[in-house]
Amino acid sequence: MGALNPLFLLAGVAVVVPLFLHLFQRQEARRVSFPALRYLERTERDHARRIRFRQLLLLVLRATAVLAVVGAGARLFVRGSGSAHPPTALAIVLDNSMSSGLVVGEARVLDRLKELALSTLEDATDQDRIWVILAGEPWLPSAPGGPQEARRTVEEARASAGAGDIPAALSRAAALVSASGLQAREIHLLSDLQASGFAADAAEPPGDVPVVVWAPEGDPAHNRAISSLLVGGGMTPLEGQRYEVTVSAAPPSDVEDTAAVPVRIVIEGRVRSAAALSPGASVSLPLPPAPAGWTAGWVEADPDALSADDRRYFAFQARPVPGVALDGDVGVFFAEAVAVLEAAGRLRVVPPQQAELVVSASAGALDGGGARDAVLVLPPADPTLLPALNRRLMAAGLPWRLERAEGEGEVVLDGRALPEPLGGVRVRRWYRLSPTGDPSSTSRTLALAGGDPWAVEGMDAIGQRYLILASPMDAESTSLPVSTAMVRFVDWAAVAWAGAGGERGERPAGSALSAPRDADAVRLPSGVEILLDATRMIHATSDPGIYTFLLGDSAVAHEAVNADVTESDLTPLDPARLERALGSQVTSVGSEGRWRRAIFRSRHGPELGRALLVMALIVLLLEAAVASTGRLTREARAAVESGHGAS
Amino acid sequence: MTLDRAIAPGASRPDLLDPATLAQLGGIELLARKVVEGFLMGLHRSPHRGFSAEFAELRAYRAGDDLRYIDWRMYGRSDRFYVKQFEQETNLRAQILVDVSESMGWTSNPGVLPPKLWYAKLLAAALALVLLRQGDAVAMAAFHDRVVERVLARGGKRQWNEIVRRLRSLEARGGTSAESALKDVAVRLRRRGLVILLSDLLVTPEATRTALKFLRHRGHEVLVFHLVDPGERELPAASEARFFDPETQEELLVSVADMRSEYREAVSAALLEWERSLRPQCIDYQVVDTDQPLSTALRAYLRKRERLG
Numbered sequence: 001m002g003a004l005n006p007l008f009l010l011a012g013v014a015v016v017v018p019l020f021l022h023l024f025q026r027q028e029a030r031r032v033s034f035p036a037l038r039y040l041e042r043t044e045r046d047h048a049r050r051i052r053f054r055q056l057l058l059l060v061l062r063a064t065a066v067l068a069v070v071g072a073g074a075r076l077f078v079r080g081s082g083s084a085h086p087p088t089a090l091a092i093v094l095d096n097s098m099s100s101g102l103v104v105g106e107a108r109v110l111d112r113l114k115e116l117a118l119s120t121l122e123d124a125t126d127q128d129r130i131w132v133i134l135a136g137e138p139w140l141p142s143a144p145g146g147p148q149e150a151r152r153t154v155e156e157a158r159a160s161a162g163a164g165d166i167p168a169a170l171s172r173a174a175a176l177v178s179a180s181g182l183q184a185r186e187i188h189l190l191s192d193l194q195a196s197g198f199a200a201d202a203a204e205p206p207g208d209v210p211v212v213v214w215a216p217e218g219d220p221a222h223n224r225a226i227s228s229l230l231v232g233g234g235m236t237p238l239e240g241q242r243y244e245v246t247v248s249a250a251p252p253s254d255v256e257d258t259a260a261v262p263v264r265i266v267i268e269g270r271v272r273s274a275a276a277l278s279p280g281a282s283v284s285l286p287l288p289p290a291p292a293g294w295t296a297g298w299v300e301a302d303p304d305a306l307s308a309d310d311r312r313y314f315a316f317q318a319r320p321v322p323g324v325a326l327d328g329d330v331g332v333f334f335a336e337a338v339a340v341l342e343a344a345g346r347l348r349v350v351p352p353q354q355a356e357l358v359v360s361a362s363a364g365a366l367d368g369g370g371a372r373d374a375v376l377v378l379p380p381a382d383p384t385l386l387p388a389l390n391r392r393l394m395a396a397g398l399p400w401r402l403e404r405a406e407g408e409g410e411v412v413l414d415g416r417a418l419p420e421p422l423g424g425v426r427v428r429r430w431y432r433l434s435p436t437g438d439p440s441s442t443s444r445t446l447a448l449a450g451g452d453p454w455a456v457e458g459m460d461a462i463g464q465r466y467l468i469l470a471s472p473m474d475a476e477s478t479s480l481p482v483s484t485a486m487v488r489f490v491d492w493a494a495v496a497w498a499g500a501g502g503e504r505g506e507r508p509a510g511s512a513l514s515a516p517r518d519a520d521a522v523r524l525p526s527g528v529e530i531l532l533d534a535t536r537m538i539h540a541t542s543d544p545g546i547y548t549f550l551l552g553d554s555a556v557a558h559e560a561v562n563a564d565v566t567e568s569d570l571t572p573l574d575p576a577r578l579e580r581a582l583g584s585q586v587t588s589v590g591s592e593g594r595w596r597r598a599i600f601r602s603r604h605g606p607e608l609g610r611a612l613l614v615m616a617l618i619v620l621l622l623e624a625a626v627a628s629t630g631r632l633t634r635e636a637r638a639a640v641e642s643g644h645g646a647s
Numbered sequence: 648m649t650l651d652r653a654i655a656p657g658a659s660r661p662d663l664l665d666p667a668t669l670a671q672l673g674g675i676e677l678l679a680r681k682v683v684e685g686f687l688m689g690l691h692r693s694p695h696r697g698f699s700a701e702f703a704e705l706r707a708y709r710a711g712d713d714l715r716y717i718d719w720r721m722y723g724r725s726d727r728f729y730v731k732q733f734e735q736e737t738n739l740r741a742q743i744l745v746d747v748s749e750s751m752g753w754t755s756n757p758g759v760l761p762p763k764l765w766y767a768k769l770l771a772a773a774l775a776l777v778l779l780r781q782g783d784a785v786a787m788a789a790f791h792d793r794v795v796e797r798v799l800a801r802g803g804k805r806q807w808n809e810i811v812r813r814l815r816s817l818e819a820r821g822g823t824s825a826e827s828a829l830k831d832v833a834v835r836l837r838r839r840g841l842v843i844l845l846s847d848l849l850v851t852p853e854a855t856r857t858a859l860k861f862l863r864h865r866g867h868e869v870l871v872f873h874l875v876d877p878g879e880r881e882l883p884a885a886s887e888a889r890f891f892d893p894e895t896q897e898e899l900l901v902s903v904a905d906m907r908s909e910y911r912e913a914v915s916a917a918l919l920e921w922e923r924s925l926r927p928q929c930i931d932y933q934v935v936d937t938d939q940p941l942s943t944a945l946r947a948y949l950r951k952r953e954r955l956g
Binding site: 030031032033034035036037038039040041042043044046047050051054055627 | 749750753847849879882883887888889890891892893894895897898899901902904905906909910912913914917
């Protein structure tokens with residue numbers, strides 16, 4: 001016998017209610033004048049045993065009814081013979097997200113979760129079909145197998161630096177076990193039940209598949225984390241120029257935790273700068289002039305119980321000050337931004353022949369011929385000039401044309417590859433950027449305005465890079481020229497985009513990396529090098545660190561992958577949200593001893609809940625029948641009427 | 648409501664009215680008279696008329712008349728049935744004993760159902776009137792643990808007025824000791840006669856039976872009216888109650904639901920026990936529920952009186 005909801009057994013104390021009524025209520029009986037007391041005495045004398053038996057019977061029946069209801073609420077079950085269970089489709093969702101690396105006492109959370117998973121597999125049989133889904137590494141395939149294969153997967157699981165999406169993992173698990181064709185299905189969720197792991201409330205709960213959840217009780221651990229770092233204030237450092245790295249710490253999980261901890265910047269294995277950082281604060285660490293080429297390093301704080309978020313990586317390519325040329329009337333805003341950056345030493349205004357970036361009004365620069373590194377095309381404010389622009393684009397072999405948009409309205413730019421300076425920029429008027437051929441192989445959309453392409457980049461047939469915007473740089477068309485983002489955008493275009501062939505910023509662990517065009521392999525933080533496949537995407541980014549893209553033996557680019565900052569918040573999930581996310585068929589288990597009793601529910605045999613409720617009903621009917629033997633018949637009631645001689 | 652309106656033509660006879668209604672109609676004297684008149688009026692249509700009397704007149708035979716009183720000579724002459732009517736005559740001495748103990752003042756439904764004592768008074772008055780109208784001498788005594796009121800045996804209309812006056816003044820109080828009252832009566836009654844006991848019999852059974860047997864032994868006819876309130880037959884609608892005897896103040900905590908049916912059986916057994924113990928002694932025993940019309944008790948008396956001749 002076992003209970004799936006043992007806490008409800010505490011309600012069994014309710015059995016004292018009939019006992020209390022039986023023993024004590026009699027003392028509070030009302031006083032009634034009754035001359036025929038001798039008949040009562042005679043009755044009690046003659047039927048003492050029978051009356052006592054009847055009272056005891058009623059007491060037993062009432063206590064039994066209470067216990068049956070309590071048993072049903074506690075979801076009692078009768079354990080079957082041995083540990084045998086029918087072939088079961090079992091999905092083990094093992095949460096190996098970054099927070100699972102938290103050390104509690106002597107062990108990591110993940111190690112405890114793995115122990116539980118292994119104990120589950122000890123009870124599994126070869127007839128079971130088992131999937132192990134690692135919630136922290138959702139890109140990994142999960143193939144069905146027996147206990148041996150599952151054991152291997154569990155043993156090899158290690159804490160990822162990525163975030164776990166538990167609802168998504170459960171939906172995936174439910175789909176797998178439901179498609180198995182087996183009658184008995186079960187999902188085991190082994191997680192630290194961190195609130196951030198259940199961000200996706202909209203995910204479908206696993207439906208009628210029973211879920212056994214590891215839900216240990218305990219106070220949430222305190223954690224310190226470096227939440228972000230910003231190199232050069234958001235502008236890529238230039239060769240020979242000093243720069244600084246701004247480091248921010250996550251807000252404290254304990255309000256009394258205000259002590260500053262030392263943070264260090266390590267580049268090429270040497271500490272280059274250090275400072276003290278308080279929880280929730282930011283500090284800027286100055287660094288010496290950046291050498292030419294790629295610089296990679298990290299910021300670290302003293303490790304705490306969760307060490308994965310105590311270090312963050314960065315990488316940037318320092319290039320010489322870029323030369324920028326303005327072609328045609330680019331507008332006062334653009335010209336001013338260029339002037340400001342020139343004054344700051346972030347760029348040089350040079351003739352078009354010497355420029356790394358030509359900012360061209362109406363694509364006039366495309367007519368001149370000759371190779372240029374990159375061209376930024378600004379559309380004209382006057383739509384009547386669009387045909388001339390489109391002719392130039394076509395003549396240059398660019399697969400895009402600009403058309404007048406049908407509708408107008410203010411929208412905010414978005415897009416998966418949106419450059420940081422364009423974030424939050426509003427657009428009121430834009431031309432429609434329409435592809436004229438198949439631009440997918442040579443270009444990509446950086447920004448969208450109301451679903452329309454607003455900024456597209458690509459490379460023409462002679463290797464010249466282009467960036468076309470859909471709005472003129474005036475205040476009526478977009479908020480960009482009249483905001484501080486304008487200077488950063490021009491800087492980004494001149495330094496990061498034109499210079500490096502695309503920004504290689506910081507990425508959260510678990511996100512896919514896009515390889516640069518000239519790379520043919522990637523070196524992982526672990527030192528392992530893998531060749532790029534046709535997709536040129538790297539999905540296995542569970543390890544934080546520097547990912548180095550290689551062409552042969554030469555490094556062509558670096559990319560920093562860091563732990564997902566959302567994992568640093570160890571706040572546990574609210575139980576109500578847990579129920580919402582997991583559905584109704586959930587059994588929460590808080591101790592290791594109970595875990596093995598709760599899993600493989602099919603071996604428990606049917607739950608006794610329904611039988612106990614039926615039993616309670618029968619007992620109550622029986623009680624009513626026994627009790628009714630002492631109730632007034634209709635005739636007797638008519639005879640007695642109401643109010644027997646009051647005391 | 649007044650008695651006259653209640654017994655207006657077409658209305659019920661008072662002797663058939665239930666006591667709860669009857670109690671609202673007037674005093675004992677008036678009620679007793681009307682009850683008796685109603686009762687006797689009913690007897691004219693019944694076969695009870697015509698016992699041990701001097702011939703008075705003939706009347707045409709009606710269905711239900713006793714065949715013993717058909718005048719066969721008149722039948723021979725006229726070829727019609729006539730029944731002989733007789734004047735009643737008797738020299739019976741009757742003693743009515745009324746229990747006025749505390750328990751007799753109890754009612755299970757105060758304000759609706761009259762107490763047993765009220766019922767006993769009315770029944771005593773009615774019986775006295777019937778007896779006196781038959782020319783009998785009637786005495787009355789009231790008792791609880793001793794005799795508290797006594798009217799010596801006499802006949803005539805004044806006697807009834809005296810009895811009623813004494814009855815009106817009776818109140819329920821004290822314990823019950825029927826045996827002492829019965830013995831007292833037995834000692835005082837020198838001529839054999841009829842003894843009528845009106846009591847709820849919440850007494851010591853053995854001693855009371857012995858006293859009643861003693862009366863029989865002295866040659867008296869005995870008629871016992873056992874007055875029972877319906878609330879004594881059935882326990883009240885309560886789960887738990889602390890019952891106390893108004894006479895002795897004795898208490899008993901009872902789970903009503905646990906012993907309701909057993910109590911019902913115990914009461915029936917007790918009544919049956921009274922009957923079984925008195926019948927062999929030729930003591931008439933009649934249970935009278937105080938929610939039933941008085942005619943039930945009066946008929947019991949008539950049956951007894953018929954046998955006495």
